[in-house]
Amino acid sequence: MRTILQGKAGSDILLLGNEAIARGALESEIAIATTYPGTPASEIGDSIARVAPDVGVYFEYSVNEKVALEVAIGASLAGLRAITSMKHVGVNVAADALLSLSYMGIDGGLVLVTADDPSCHSSQNEQDNRYYSRIASLPLLEPSNPQECYEMVKIAFELSEKLSLPVIIRETTRIAHMAGIVKVGEIKKNSRTGMFDRERQYILLPAVARRKHAELLQKMDVARRISESSELNKIFQIGKKSKWGIITSSAGFNYAMEVCKDIPLDIEILKIGFSHPLPEQKIASFLKDKDKVLVVEELEPLLENDVRTIKEREGLKTEILGKATGHFSALYEYTPDIVQSAVECVFLGKRPEAERIPASAPDLPVRPPIMCPGCPHSATYYAVKIATKGRAIFPNDIGCYSLGAVAPYKMGDTMLCMGSSIGIAEGLSKSLEDPIIAFIGDSTFYHGGMPALANAVHGGHKMMVIILDNGTTAMTGHQPHPGSNVNAFGESAPALHLEKVIEGFGIDIVRVVDPYDFKNTVNAITEELEQKALSIIIARRACALLEMAERGKILGRRRTIDQEKCKKCGSCIDGLGCPAISRQDNIYSINEILCIGCGVCNQICPHSAIGVKK
Amino acid sequence: MRTDIFLAGVGGQGILSFARVLGVLGLMRKMNVVIGETHGMAQRGGSVTATVRYGDVYGSIIGIGKADLLVGFEPLEAARYARILSPKGTAIVSTSPIVPYSISATRGKYPETQDLIGILRNRGNMVIAFDANEIAEKVKFILTANSALLGAVASTGKIDAQLEDFRSAIKKTVPRKAKENLAAFDLGYEIGRKVAEEQKITDSGKKK
Ligand code: SF4
Ligand code: SF4
Numbered sequence: 001m002r003t004i005l006q007g008k009a010g011s012d013i014l015l016l017g018n019e020a021i022a023r024g025a026l027e028s029e030i031a032i033a034t035t036y037p038g039t040p041a042s043e044i045g046d047s048i049a050r051v052a053p054d055v056g057v058y059f060e061y062s063v064n065e066k067v068a069l070e071v072a073i074g075a076s077l078a079g080l081r082a083i084t085s086m087k088h089v090g091v092n093v094a095a096d097a098l099l100s101l102s103y104m105g106i107d108g109g110l111v112l113v114t115a116d117d118p119s120c121h122s123s124q125n126e127q128d129n130r131y132y133s134r135i136a137s138l139p140l141l142e143p144s145n146p147q148e149c150y151e152m153v154k155i156a157f158e159l160s161e162k163l164s165l166p167v168i169i170r171e172t173t174r175i176a177h178m179a180g181i182v183k184v185g186e187i188k189k190n191s192r193t194g195m196f197d198r199e200r201q202y203i204l205l206p207a208v209a210r211r212k213h214a215e216l217l218q219k220m221d222v223a224r225r226i227s228e229s230s231e232l233n234k235i236f237q238i239g240k241k242s243k244w245g246i247i248t249s250s251a252g253f254n255y256a257m258e259v260c261k262d263i264p265l266d267i268e269i270l271k272i273g274f275s276h277p278l279p280e281q282k283i284a285s286f287l288k289d290k291d292k293v294l295v296v297e298e299l300e301p302l303l304e305n306d307v308r309t310i311k312e313r314e315g316l317k318t319e320i321l322g323k324a325t326g327h328f329s330a331l332y333e334y335t336p337d338i339v340q341s342a343v344e345c346v347f348l349g350k351r352p353e354a355e356r357i358p359a360s361a362p363d364l365p366v367r368p369p370i371m372c373p374g375c376p377h378s379a380t381y382y383a384v385k386i387a388t389k390g391r392a393i394f395p396n397d398i399g400c401y402s403l404g405a406v407a408p409y410k411m412g413d414t415m416l417c418m419g420s421s422i423g424i425a426e427g428l429s430k431s432l433e434d435p436i437i438a439f440i441g442d443s444t445f446y447h448g449g450m451p452a453l454a455n456a457v458h459g460g461h462k463m464m465v466i467i468l469d470n471g472t473t474a475m476t477g478h479q480p481h482p483g484s485n486v487n488a489f490g491e492s493a494p495a496l497h498l499e500k501v502i503e504g505f506g507i508d509i510v511r512v513v514d515p516y517d518f519k520n521t522v523n524a525i526t527e528e529l530e531q532k533a534l535s536i537i538i539a540r541r542a543c544a545l546l547e548m549a550e551r552g553k554i555l556g557r558r559r560t561i562d563q564e565k566c567k568k569c570g571s572c573i574d575g576l577g578c579p580a581i582s583r584q585d586n587i588y589s590i591n592e593i594l595c596i597g598c599g600v601c602n603q604i605c606p607h608s609a610i611g612v613k614k
Numbered sequence: 615m616r617t618d619i620f621l622a623g624v625g626g627q628g629i630l631s632f633a634r635v636l637g638v639l640g641l642m643r644k645m646n647v648v649i650g651e652t653h654g655m656a657q658r659g660g661s662v663t664a665t666v667r668y669g670d671v672y673g674s675i676i677g678i679g680k681a682d683l684l685v686g687f688e689p690l691e692a693a694r695y696a697r698i699l700s701p702k703g704t705a706i707v708s709t710s711p712i713v714p715y716s717i718s719a720t721r722g723k724y725p726e727t728q729d730l731i732g733i734l735r736n737r738g739n740m741v742i743a744f745d746a747n748e749i750a751e752k753v754k755f756i757l758t759a760n761s762a763l764l765g766a767v768a769s770t771g772k773i774d775a776q777l778e779d780f781r782s783a784i785k786k787t788v789p790r791k792a793k794e795n796l797a798a799f800d801l802g803y804e805i806g807r808k809v810a811e812e813q814k815i816t817d818s819g820k821k822k
Binding site for chain 2: 179
């Protein structure tokens with residue numbers, strides 16, 4: 001197992017971008033680190049969690065991103081250094097705090113890492129969180145590789161204390177999940193004692209806020225001067241001096257470098273690492289002696305628009321190319337091939353290839369993600385399908401169980417953001433006669449579902465909420481949540497009691513079912529549907545992956561299909577949908593490497609054809 | 615100088631651990647190394663890819679037609695990414711299929727393994743195809759299948775490292791079951807060497 005503590009000062013170690021961020025934080029005397037797990041940010045928190053007790057850091061998986069940021073703010077106001085990390089859409093949750101925090105100011109260094117997900121590898125959108133640096137008026141750093149992830153965290157802490165502002169570091173999936181060699185320094189434990197200065201005004205009453213806004217603008221002027229002379233904004237010359245240039249940041253820089261070296265071109269590449277406030281003078285002087293400059297940035301044309309503004313203001317003739325000229329798209333992440341075709345088109349006059357060739361062949365059978373063999377969610381979904389005959393509207397939520405939206409269950413009519421299934425269900429239940437069944441995971445319920453449930457009780461909404469309680473935050477790597485009886489370090493911790501929490505809302509009957517007990521699960525759902533009230537069902541069974549990891553073995557004896565008894569009805573595949581079962585040439589069989597022996601298929605087979613493997 | 619390796623398989627097949635062994639190898643050889651990993655949703659039984667790049671590289675993505683090696687942990691996934699291979703590249707493919715649930719669900723048919731391998735062969739690439747699970751069974755430890763694939767990777771000579779470097783990278787990354795993994799590695803290496811030799815014979819036969 002890699003650990004971010006390995007490697008003495010000055011040595012080279014192999015780190016994931018996210019691990020490099022964690023290492024940089026541990027070398028910056030942090031006292032507190034918080035997060036809510038979310039791909040592609042999760043490994044930042046996970047790798048700090050593994051070592052936090054050894055290095056005297058308080059670490060927590062907070063209940064959601066807003067609370068994660070607020071806990072970090074608390075530490076900062078006590079003069080200590082803190083880091084908080086989250087996926088891009090997590091910043092939306094934290095935004096209420098963040099956008100006023102820039103007014104309020106901080107004391108100890110505070111760094112917020114946002115991990116964006118161009119191409120939506122594991123997300124519901126591909127929003128460009130560089131916008132947050134603009135809307136909140138905060139400094140923004142953008143690393144391109146693990147070494148920079150590591151260095152920029154250290155720089156961000158210094159910058160944050162110099163400006164009394166939080167600093168945002170924005171990475172993307174390709175940077176977060178890229179491993180590379182990092183030259184590390186020394187781990188530094190926090191040496192400060194917390195102290196809260198009551199004379200400083202951290203209270204944003206209107207009169208204070210008006211004054212603080214003016215202060216913020218002054219701070220950003222200072223930040224602009226720092227950006228102008230920052231080493232993070234740097235020119236790389238490839239080949240001979242030329243009148244061609246590229247301005248780029250983040251992953252775009254990597255592709256631009258490789259492509260221009262491979263062709264090879266004589267060109268200068270201005271890499272923007274400190275991207276808000278922009279080093280406008282540096283950019284202006286870069287443009288001055290260029291005929292053509294291509295802007296290479298994924299997603300929104302933020303840099304490109306600013307470069308155009310600078311060009312206009314300076315009255316320059318340089319031709320600026322990028323998204324506005326149709327050389328790049330604002331969609332999806334880039335690849336070396338995409339950048340190559342734009343570079344060749346702009347500088348070598350080659351016609352861009354009409355279609356971008358995808359790396360994967362389109363004519364082979366696809367293999368989309370699916371729920372794991374033996375996943376309790378599969379059993380729950382199938383039980384709901386039988387109880388409802390599929391006749392209901394199913395708002396769904398964010399987690400592994402989002403996969404309930406696809407075949408064979410097709411029980412995800414909406415999936416928007418963390419916790420939204422319950423609120424949307426309320427609106428639907430007031431608008432439709434159909435039964436409404438909302439699905440939500442346990443971690444997601446604590447994160448964002450609780451206020452919506454309070455609303456459902458008070459509003460008298462008639463609907464069913466099924467909480468898929470597998471005791472963990474499974475999708476992102478099994479992090480604990482407030483309902484878990486262990487904390488991030490595996491120590492025992494007070495757990496919220498889910499039934500009591502819900503009863504506390506004034507809901508008397510909370511049914512708890514075990515999806516591995518299939519018949520009872522179907523019965524409970526059928527009975528509750530008849531209530532036509534607000535009913536809550538907790539489908540409780542530990543995540544199969546986690547359970548196996550804890551037990552060190554599979555859950556039970558592997559199952560097998562008796563070909564003589566099998567009537568080929570398809571219930572195991574088209575109903576339960578366990579991926580360990582396959583159907584080839586109408587022969588049903590169980591893959592013995594994949595089967596974990598959960599014992600659900602043998603309960604649902606109407607012809608008793610499935611039994612334990614001898 | 616640059617060596618690009620593309621890894622393709624199914625979530626849960628240990629592709630990230632495989633990439634890490636190659637990463638440790640690079641670190642030991644003092645080569646620049648960049649690894650691209652897949653995390654999150656795709657790991658749930660979906661198509662999973664990773665990259666390992668040595669030498670003069672910046673990002674983690676390998677361009678189409680640029681990979682020197684394609685390691686397929688499953689035949690359908692190997693074929694899916696055939697076009698990532700350079701014309702001179704070599705594919706190493708484990709031949710035990712994992713039928714995607716979606717094929718069963720749509721009453722489709724998993725392609726013939728020979729046809730999948732054929733997609734790679736027809737592009738003119740050298741293909742080292744064998745059942746890595748079978749080797750794992752031979753050494754009586756199922757998790758060694760990937761070490762057999764690594765042995766075949768070593769046999770191609772495309773990575774600038776000695777056999778002993780590979781072996782110590784394995785010892786470093788899987789110290790507990792090193793013996794079994796090294797045994798599988800050796801078997802994979804032998805298979806790779808044989809295939810390369812046969813290929814040479816047929817190639818020279820063609821030339822005559
Ligand atoms: S549910 Fe039972 S009888 Fe029906 S196809 Fe599956 S194994 Fe055969
Ligand atoms: S016991 Fe049946 S349902 Fe459970 S994992 Fe095995 S094949 Fe799938």
